[in-house]
Amino acid sequence: MNGHAAPAPAGRPAHPASESRTADDVEAGIIALWHTYGESRKQGLRDRLVLHYAPLVKYVAGRVGTGLPAHVDVADLIQSGIFGLVDAIEKFEPERGLKFETYAMQRIRGAILDDLRSQDWVPRSVRSRARDVERALERLGASLQRTPTDRELAAELKIGLGELRELYAQLQLTSVVALDELIAAGRSTGGPGSSLAESLPDEGAEDPIASLVDQDSRRQLADAIAQLAERDRVVVTLYYFENLTLAEIGKVLGVTESRVCQLHTRAVLRLRTKLNEQLEA
Incomplete structure (x- = not known):
């Protein structure tokens, strides 16, 4: 005996205890x-x-x-x-x-x-268009007291509905994991460039102020998500909380992956606008 366990016979699965x-x-x-x-x-x-x-x-x-x-x-x-x-x-x-x-x-x-x-792989013109969309969303949200539809947003931007959806596809470039940034919006802990670990409190001594700040940030994000249109809300939930891919979300919704990309971009832009409004309130 050499002290090593013998391998499981060919064709048989290893014993669970052995795997453990x-x-x-x-x-x-x-x-x-x-x-x-x-x-x-x-x-x-x-x-x-x-x-x-x-x-x-x-x-x-x-x-x-x-x-x-x-x-x-x-x-x-x-x-x-x-x-x-x-x-x-x-x-x-x-x-x-x-x-x-x-x-x-x-x-x-x-x-x-x-x-x-x-x-700097995002063209400057695309970033400029992203700002135009955010400002239009903010104006319409204030006047309508609800989330504007794509048709209303297109009219505000003076473009066609098809052109707006093409714009969503371009604006994907400006929203890489933007939700992560939005979750952190308004936090007072940690400075620029600080890591998650650097902002965590000591496990042995809970910081009540940091806990309240975190709860407030989560509440603001939850409120912003709740105000989204139903389909946008579904996309955000499935992508960020259920970890589904865009292709998988497309199968759930019965649309193409490119359409899910557009919905995701629209949702992120609207979330960013709503969170900015909450921070300025």
Whole structure:
């Protein structure tokens, strides 16, 4: 006997207890690796952690890449995300009680978005049109006391309904994970560029002020979502809270993926406008 468990016979599934032991062994190995890396900070140990958590980068890159123009290569997003993963490993503090995967996904996403913004791949004219749409939504919302329809918005912008929908497709470029930014709107904790982990309170001493700020931000977002048109509300819920892809949402709604992209862009623009109104109130 060599001390290793014999493999399951061909054609038979491994015993559940064996699978559980394997998972436990892997988890114990990662915990030990983190402990050793924390003491020595050796690059070789860090690289082993990078390899273990690399699937997180692919997952986040895929989520960010959904709805981006075809010329944006997911492989480039993954490359940017790797830098975010390395940064997360080097700055992670296990004693703060935060799960590493949660922390790392924020750093990975931030690295990808920083790289996208640095490329300035959104035309200036598109950004200008986005501002025009936001201002028109704000004007109509104030005068109608409700969310305007696409037809009303098109009339306000003096364009046709088809042209408005083409504009939605272009404006996808300006709203990469915009909901994440909206959730953070109005928070007083953390400065520019601060990470999620840097703004978290000590687990051993709850900060009631930070808790109230977070609850208020969530309430504002919930109120803004509740004011959306039903279809926009469904898209936001399925995309951000149920983690469905745009293609999957299209199957639920019985529309094409490109139409879901337009609905998503419209919903994000309307949410941004409503949250800005709440902050200014």
